[in-house]
Amino acid sequence: MDNIFVTGGAGFIGSSFVRNAVKRDLKIINLDILNYAGNLKNLNDIEDKKNYVFIKGDICDEGLVESIFKKYKISIVVNFAAESHVDRSIMGSNGFIKTNILGTGILMDIARKYNIDRFLQISTDEVYGDLENELAERFTEKSQIYPSNPYAASKAGADMLVGSYYRTHKFPAIISRCSNNFGPYQFPEKFIPLIIYRALKNKSIPLYGDGLNIRDWIFVEDHVEALFSIIENGKIGEIYNIGSENEIRNIDILKMILKIMNKNESLIEYVKDRKGHDRRYGIDPSKIRKELNFESKHIFEIAIEKTIQWYKDNIKWAEECIDGSYRDYYNNNYKMKE
Numbered sequence: 582m583d584n585i586f587v588t589g590g591a592g593f594i595g596s597s598f599v600r601n602a603v604k605r606d607l608k609i610i611n612l613d614i615l616n617y618a619g620n621l622k623n624l625n626d627i628e629d630k631k632n633y634v635f636i637k638g639d640i641c642d643e644g645l646v647e648s649i650f651k652k653y654k655i656s657i658v659v660n661f662a663a664e665s666h667v668d669r670s671i672m673g674s675n676g677f678i679k680t681n682i683l684g685t686g687i688l689m690d691i692a693r694k695y696n697i698d699r700f701l702q703i704s705t706d707e708v709y710g711d712l713e714n715e716l717a718e719r720f721t722e723k724s725q726i727y728p729s730n731p732y733a734a735s736k737a738g739a740d741m742l743v744g745s746y747y748r749t750h751k752f753p754a755i756i757s758r759c760s761n762n763f764g765p766y767q768f769p770e771k772f773i774p775l776i777i778y779r780a781l782k783n784k785s786i787p788l789y790g791d792g793l794n795i796r797d798w799i800f801v802e803d804h805v806e807a808l809f810s811i812i813e814n815g816k817i818g819e820i821y822n823i824g825s826e827n828e829i830r831n832i833d834i835l836k837m838i839l840k841i842m843n844k845n846e847s848l849i850e851y852v853k854d855r856k857g858h859d860r861r862y863g864i865d866p867s868k869i870r871k872e873l874n875f876e877s878k879h880i881f882e883i884a885i886e887k888t889i890q891w892y893k894d895n896i897k898w899a900e901e902c903i904d905g906s907y908r909d910y911y912n913n914n915y916k917m918k919e
């Protein structure tokens with residue numbers, strides 16, 4: 582196989598993918614702008630490997646992207662690069678529109694010229710919007726696209742563009758739509774690492790609204806394994822939902838983590854709800870199970886314990902994430918007591 586061009590490979594899921602790919606002896610070119618969530622420390626263990634190259638830069642930089650295609654024979658593109666946090670997109674959507682939609686278009690335009698074998702667009706279950714209650718049918722690949730927040734809308738826009746390139750240009754694209762990931766190296770603005778980090782510091786933990794919103798959690802390493810099964814056997818032009826059939830209410834996951842960490846529930850602080858807050862996500866993973874024989878391997882409770890342990894062992898990593906600019910963002914957003 583020729584090189585795999587990964588974008589956003591210094592972020593949470595991208596770095597898990599890159600570590601796994603490098604260990605499989607695949608050749609990886611990783612382009613990442615290193616925004617607040619991109620961190621080269623996430624890739625410390627593989628940075629010297631011969632089959633790995635890192636390039637700092639923007640997927641919207643056409644000259645740079647083209648120079649990478651010219652220099653390396655690329656057969657596969659895996660596009661993780663994105664602005665990924667819903668709360669930030671509610672504060673302003675420009676960066677989301679630029680990277681998530683325009684950036685995807687630029688990558689596809691250049692990739693088209695170089696006859697790649699496949700382009701895997703890493704999308705999200707958020708493009709489907711939400712399920713209104715616990716009885717509603719879960720999302721299938723045929724569910725209507727109906728995003729609720731600017732982040733989700735930007736990802737849906739990118740999906741539409743990818744679909745149009747497949748139809749118009751026979752561009753060899755595949756879209757994956759995964760549910761909520763958790764695991765090591767996740768930036769502690771997202772719910773699970775935020776709970777763990779703040780509990781370790783004995784700080785109050787913000788729970789939005791009534792705390793009864795439901796997310797469908799998958800361990801990041803399972804998501805990455807699913808992506809390899811799509812790269813190896815997925816059909817061009819198809820969409821694959823990825824999930825572990827693991828729906829949990831926010832309040833329950835919060836209490837569960839506090840219990841494992843031996844922390845008091847008095848740390849829970851109900852705060853005002855997220856605007857437009859999606860009620861429930863639930864992925865029906867039948868297609869990827871049936872067609873690609875993919876099944877998540879990790880048991881949720883064990884993966885959560887492993888994740889808690891990782892944050893305990895890497896508290897410095899998490900502290901460095903919480904730099905000055907993040908603290909301002911955080912305090913403005915949540916109006917929390919520190």
Ligand code: NAD
Nearest residue numbers: 589591592593594614615616618619639640662663665762
């Ligand atoms: P993340 O924010 O941790 O990582 C995103 C990475 O992209 C960062 O390293 C960042 O520096 C990089 N990046 C941002 N803009 C860029 C640009 N213009 N050019 C190059 N690099 C850029 O996000 P994540 O949680 O790892 O998500 C990765 C992808 O997976 C995203 O596309 C996201 O929509 C999707 N996804 C995430 C989840 C989840 O639960 N986290 C679930 C489903 C899908």
Ligand code: DAU
Nearest residue numbers: 665666667705706707760761770771772787788789794831
């Ligand atoms: O479903 C996939 C999506 O999951 C990805 O596409 C996104 O990139 C990723 O950020 C994630 O989006 P969510 O909005 O679901 O994740 P987040 O961790 O921000 O929030 C999870 C739930 O927890 C949600 O119902 C909001 C709630 N929450 C979140 C935070 C940060 C709180 O109650 N308190 C908080 O402090």
